[in-house]
Amino acid sequence: MIEARGLAKRYGAKRVFDGLDLDVPAGGFVLVTGPNGSGKTTLLRLVAGLAAPTAGRLEVAADRARIGFLAHEPLVYRELSALENLVLYGRLYRVPERRERIGMLLERFGLWEARREPVASFSRGMQQRLALCRALLHGPDLLLLDEPFNALDEAGAALLDAELAALAGQTFLVATHDPARLRPVATATLALA
Amino acid sequence: MPLAFAALVLLGGGLGLALLWIGELEGFAAGGIFFVHVPVALSAYALLVWGAWKALRLLWTRDERYDLESYTGIHVGLIFALLTLVTGSIWARAEWGVWWDWRDRQLVTFLILFLFYSAYFMLRYSLEQGPARARISAVYALFGVVLIPVSFLAVRLAEQFLHRTPLIRAGRPDIEGTVLGVFGVCFAGALALAASMYAIELAGKRLDARLQEAR
Amino acid sequence: MTYLRDAAALARKDLLLELRGKETVPAMVLFVVAVFVAFRFALPQGQERAAGGLLWVAIVLTALLGLVRAFVPEREQGVLDALVLAPCDRSAIWLGKVLSVLAFLLIAEAAALPLFALFFEPVDAATVAAVLLANVGLSAIGALLAAMAVAGRAREVLLPLMFLPLAVPVVIGGVGATVTDDPARYLGFLALYDGIFAILAWATFEYVVTE
Numbered sequence: 001m002i003e004a005r006g007l008a009k010r011y012g013a014k015r016v017f018d019g020l021d022l023d024v025p026a027g028g029f030v031l032v033t034g035p036n037g038s039g040k041t042t043l044l045r046l047v048a049g050l051a052a053p054t055a056g057r058l059e060v061a062a063d064r065a066r067i068g069f070l071a072h073e074p075l076v077y078r079e080l081s082a083l084e085n086l087v088l089y090g091r092l093y094r095v096p097e098r099r100e101r102i103g104m105l106l107e108r109f110g111l112w113e114a115r116r117e118p119v120a121s122f123s124r125g126m127q128q129r130l131a132l133c134r135a136l137l138h139g140p141d142l143l144l145l146d147e148p149f150n151a152l153d154e155a156g157a158a159l160l161d162a163e164l165a166a167l168a169g170q171t172f173l174v175a176t177h178d179p180a181r182l183r184p185v186a187t188a189t190l191a192l193a
Numbered sequence: 194m195p196l197a198f199a200a201l202v203l204l205g206g207g208l209g210l211a212l213l214w215i216g217e218l219e220g221f222a223a224g225g226i227f228f229v230h231v232p233v234a235l236s237a238y239a240l241l242v243w244g245a246w247k248a249l250r251l252l253w254t255r256d257e258r259y260d261l262e263s264y265t266g267i268h269v270g271l272i273f274a275l276l277t278l279v280t281g282s283i284w285a286r287a288e289w290g291v292w293w294d295w296r297d298r299q300l301v302t303f304l305i306l307f308l309f310y311s312a313y314f315m316l317r318y319s320l321e322q323g324p325a326r327a328r329i330s331a332v333y334a335l336f337g338v339v340l341i342p343v344s345f346l347a348v349r350l351a352e353q354f355l356h357r358t359p360l361i362r363a364g365r366p367d368i369e370g371t372v373l374g375v376f377g378v379c380f381a382g383a384l385a386l387a388a389s390m391y392a393i394e395l396a397g398k399r400l401d402a403r404l405q406e407a408r
Numbered sequence: 409m410t411y412l413r414d415a416a417a418l419a420r421k422d423l424l425l426e427l428r429g430k431e432t433v434p435a436m437v438l439f440v441v442a443v444f445v446a447f448r449f450a451l452p453q454g455q456e457r458a459a460g461g462l463l464w465v466a467i468v469l470t471a472l473l474g475l476v477r478a479f480v481p482e483r484e485q486g487v488l489d490a491l492v493l494a495p496c497d498r499s500a501i502w503l504g505k506v507l508s509v510l511a512f513l514l515i516a517e518a519a520a521l522p523l524f525a526l527f528f529e530p531v532d533a534a535t536v537a538a539v540l541l542a543n544v545g546l547s548a549i550g551a552l553l554a555a556m557a558v559a560g561r562a563r564e565v566l567l568p569l570m571f572l573p574l575a576v577p578v579v580i581g582g583v584g585a586t587v588t589d590d591p592a593r594y595l596g597f598l599a600l601y602d603g604i605f606a607i608l609a610w611a612t613f614e615y616v617v618t619e
Binding site: 048049050051052063064065067069071072073074075076077078079080084088089091092093094118134 | 410413414417418421424425428429481484485486487489490491492493494495496618619
């Protein structure tokens with residue numbers, strides 16, 4: 001699904017990483033670990049197509065309609081409600097039976113009651129849940145998740161565990177500074193320095 | 194370096210010829226500056242178009258070396274635009290006794306372009322180095338090259354309600370024969386100067402980039 | 409068709425945000441009125457004929473005020489990344505923004521033009537036509553430049569510096585249509601400006617938001 005050879009990303013003189021090789025087979029679950037600033041986020045952005053590599057080859061066998069991207073920020077409009085945000089994204093992603101799908105996701109992530117509240121009033125954990133809904137909305141084949149457990153409480157983390165288990169068979173590339181939680185489901189780990 | 198040498202010889206020779214010539218020509222008393230102003234203005238256009246062409250190549254090919262070439266073209270183009278404004282102002286002073294006249298199409302157009310391209314540098318400095326900056330700068334360069342004819346047309350249209358009679362430079366209408374030859378030499382000199390400044394600036398910028406990378 | 413629906417959905421989102429926050433349109437209306445008042449005192453007796461020209465400066469500055477805020481919702485929380493990732497054509501993001509900026513500008517002008525007629529001089533059909541044409545060009549270039557500006561650090565300062573030189577031809581076309589006896593050629597020029605720069609902005613927006 002993802003194949004990278006000698007991948008490098010530099011911003012002027014600033015080197016994020018160099019000579020990176022990565023293989024993620026279809027159905028694989030690959031963890032990307034490393035300290036802050038090691039380029040986990042940048043790697044995910046490269047795979048998503050949000051950034052271009054400085055050197056090397058990168059092939060991703062999924063166009064952007066089939067990619068689900070969870071970033072550090074929730075990527076939603078703060079002044080719109082959870083429902084309005086998801087309806088907008090559902091439209092842009094041409095999700096069939098949008099309302100039902102959105103309702104189901106909101107239920108599953110415990111946001112149904114708060115669906116009409118503006119995101120600005122959400123706690124950080126609720127925003128993360130909404131961000132997960134957004135990333136999963138269109139049923140992507142390739143999931144790029146940047147610190148998915150970030151800000152989630154125990155209940156939220158358990159929901160995410162269950163969701164990841166339900167999505168087994170999809171392809172995952174997950175950046176995390178705390179790999180212990182995901183090690184049981186991971187098929188490989190890429191450690192960035 | 195041969196280019197810089199050629200620029201010196203051509204510009205020096207051309208101006209020398211022009212000065213010799215002016216002595217014999219009525220109405221050209223103030224026109225010596227013509228042999229500097231017009232070639233410099235045309236070279237400025239050439240540089241800005243060159244910068245836009247390189248920008249287009251960048252967007253086409255994603256090859257980042259075009260970024261520096263486009264940047265350099267616009268950088269030197271802006272210097273030439275400034276020279277155009279200065280020499281045009283001197284000419285206006287010599288011919289009409291004022292340093293600035295809004296009826297001069299060329300000067301007004303160059304003022305608009307100068308402002309627009311000055312913001313190009315602000316834009317570049319405000320962006321992180323990398324492919325995003327290269328692409329955004331390239332798009333801006335394309336807007337600039339389209340703005341050239343549009344603003345030229347607009348300035349002409351504005352004459353209708355600003356002032357009915359455009360000022361025509363004394364030097365321009367009767368360019369023929371030997372004058373044309375002298376003008377040609379000066380134009381070649383200005384172009385050679387533009388090209389050599391471009392080459393030197395590009396080499397400097399490349400060196401900077403390499404030094405930065407090595408660090 | 410989906411293309412237009414995407415653009416419409418994005419524009420509707422901007423209108424909804426404005427309806428919630430009321431951060432842009434009221435500011436634009438107040439601003440244009442304040443500019444009129446300030447301008448009145450810039451016109452000593454005998455200079456009132458210059459009002460037609462000042463109207464155009466006011467319109468361009470009001471558009472600029474709206475544009476400075478245009479991509480603020482997208483800048484917050486990195487939403488622009490999500491829009492860029494969505495499978496819709498990237499230029500639809502531009503078109504959506506143009507539509508919403510256009511709508512805000514129309515609302516501000518719906519207040520400004522009658523006030524201009526009340527304060528200064530009657531507004532004729534040619535002026536209205538010129539305003540409508542100018543709006544298209546200003547929104548088209550403005551949405552693109554605003555996207556450039558939010559990518560950088562000095563965004564609030566940068567946008568006016570890029571926008572105003574590019575808007576000078578619009579001022580010329582607008583003033584010509586307002587003050588001369590032959591507005592047709594100026595309206596034609598404005599339409600030409602709209603066409604050229606709308607196509608250019610539409611074609612290049614993708615490069616501004618992607619690497």
